[in-house]
Amino acid sequence: MSKKPIAWVVDSTAYISDILAAHPDVHVVPLAIHFGQEQYADGIDLTSDELYNRIRNAEEFPKTSQPAAGEFAKLYEQISEEYEAILAVHVSAKLSGTISSSKSGAEIAEVHMECVDSLALSSGITKLVERGIVLQERGMHLEEIATQLRSEVKNLRNYILIGNLNQLYKGGRMSGVQFFLGSLLQVKPIIHLTEEGELKALDKVRSQKKALNYLVDKAVDAYEKDGVRSIDLMHGNIPDQVAELKDLIQSKVPGLEVRVGEISSVLAVHAGEGTIAALWHVPAE
Missing domain, CATH: 3.40.50.10170 (Rossmann fold)
Incomplete structure (x- = not known):
């Protein structure tokens, strides 16, 4: 055969x-x-x-x-x-x-x-x-x-809201200075994977609501400016919150397909419960 x-x-x-x-x-x-x-x-x-x-x-x-x-x-x-x-x-x-x-x-x-x-x-x-x-x-x-x-x-775009800074720090994926400042200021850091495949801090916001609005804005920009027609929302054990985020995104860009899924257990060890990641590939020109 x-x-x-x-x-x-x-x-x-x-x-x-x-x-x-x-x-x-x-x-x-x-x-x-x-x-x-x-x-x-x-x-x-x-x-x-x-x-x-x-x-x-x-x-x-x-x-x-x-x-x-x-x-x-x-x-x-x-x-x-x-x-x-x-x-x-x-x-x-x-x-x-x-x-x-x-x-x-x-x-x-x-x-x-x-x-x-x-x-x-x-x-x-x-x-x-x-x-x-x-x-x-x-x-x-x-x-x-x-x-x-x-x-x-290189066409991947991603924005990650970490659920538990303590886990990311203890897992060796975050520097002590970043962890200290994030914990002290109650900052919600937005991190991303660079084109070299490294995790780097990208931005920071002061509340969960602002963090979610940040992800919505990025998804809208991807649709309107980059021609993206489908994105993924990955989460760490918060299905209801991510469902609301999906609805909010699609209320602004109804033509955008949004797939929802859970991060794997091995990723949850480092990122923590409550993590949300928005990922998509920008179409090649």
């Missing part, structure tokens, strides 16, 4: 949309969440509700870790029995060593693979994979698809 052409691989920082969940050629590799000596596979051993409950009651914050190269190698060996090649899209290399483990795993397994650094996380990864699947359906081959996706990562 002939092999299928391409298997798609993402890590569990990605938002697993309905499209990805239903696609038979998409494989998800979980990162790990650690509570002391206990280890859980993201999205498998621990639900989001269980994670938030444990964080609320934990004496110390959990930690996360990337999959080992051996885990990737094992998966890639299995995949190679059914597929000719692999296209992996991973969380930004500036945020995690996952992509390095993935490449090492491919070398161990001796498989034909292209690996794309999304320079993003959550639905930023999702959008690239969904785009890649469309390109494959149009007849493009592995290397062509990978090249196209790498050219499109």
